[in-house]
Amino acid sequence: MKTSHSLSFSKLGCIKGGRQLFKNVDCTLEAGNWLHVAGANGVGKTSLLRMVCGLAPIESGHIFWNGLPIQTQSENFRHDLCYLGHLNALQESMTVDENLAFTSALGGMTPDRLKTQEVLTQFGLRGRGKQLVRHLSQGQKRRVALSRLVLSPAKLWVLDEPYVAMDEAGIGLLANLIADHLSKGGMAVLTSHQRVAIGQIPAQMLELQAQ
Numbered sequence: 001m002k003t004s005h006s007l008s009f010s011k012l013g014c015i016k017g018g019r020q021l022f023k024n025v026d027c028t029l030e031a032g033n034w035l036h037v038a039g040a041n042g043v044g045k046t047s048l049l050r051m052v053c054g055l056a057p058i059e060s061g062h063i064f065w066n067g068l069p070i071q072t073q074s075e076n077f078r079h080d081l082c083y084l085g086h087l088n089a090l091q092e093s094m095t096v097d098e099n100l101a102f103t104s105a106l107g108g109m110t111p112d113r114l115k116t117q118e119v120l121t122q123f124g125l126r127g128r129g130k131q132l133v134r135h136l137s138q139g140q141k142r143r144v145a146l147s148r149l150v151l152s153p154a155k156l157w158v159l160d161e162p163y164v165a166m167d168e169a170g171i172g173l174l175a176n177l178i179a180d181h182l183s184k185g186g187m188a189v190l191t192s193h194q195r196v197a198i199g200q201i202p203a204q205m206l207e208l209q210a211q
């Protein structure tokens with residue numbers, strides 16, 4: 001069932017190291033849709049995503065979630081959000097299962113062993129649950145990180161270069177995962193230097209321009 005979630009940017013601007021990266025960015029994303037944030041290296045894509053996730057302050061303009069500024073509803077918004085940054089944010093000295101259980105606990109959920117096994121199988125990591133993350137390849141680590149999306153109840157997925165280190169099968173898998181998420185009324189914001197196709201759902205493009 002579709003929900004009425006929405007994410008909006010209004011006159012959003014960002015200054016880093018005394019340099020204006022972007023300004024006056026306006027955009028609205030409704031439930032069931034995805035936003036491709038594009039632009040040259042250093043234009044500010046990661047900075048924008050970090051602002052959306054509350055990891056960097058909003059210097060000018062506003063970010064609204066369901067019509068309200070995100071700062072006024074931090075807890076709600078955090079619950080609705082799942083962020084995957086450049087780094088996988090995995091504990092290298094813990095097993096795959098332990099990492100996923102930790103993610104579930106952080107999201108306020110009881111770790112579900114069966115569901116975890118299902119997700120690992122879906123991501124081509126069957127039988128890897130007891131393996132230490134530091135013994136996985138880069139692509140496998142990325143797959144573990146991405147499998148957290150499936151275990152999260154979040155409506156909004158914010159993904160910074162999710163395809164990095166993924167092979168062709170992994171790229172297809174992630175595209176299907178996002179398409180499925182959108183079909184259930186979810187939303188996704190992602191950056192990628194590659195062209196991205198998510199099923200038949202057209203991208204809403206936000207091309208950041210160097211100032």
Ligand SMILES: Nc1ncnc2c1ncn2[C@@H]1O[C@H](COP(=O)(O)OP(=O)(O)OP(=O)(O)O)[C@@H](O)[C@H]1O
Pocket residue numbers: 016017021039040041042043044045046047048
């Ligand atoms: N804390 C900071 N202090 C100073 N400058 C910063 C800081 N964080 C980012 N920058 C600068 O802001 C600019 C934008 O960085 P950002 O990572 O957002 O770009 P990007 O569009 O994601 O780039 P890429 O496509 O290369 O990943 C870069 O020039 C970067 O050096």
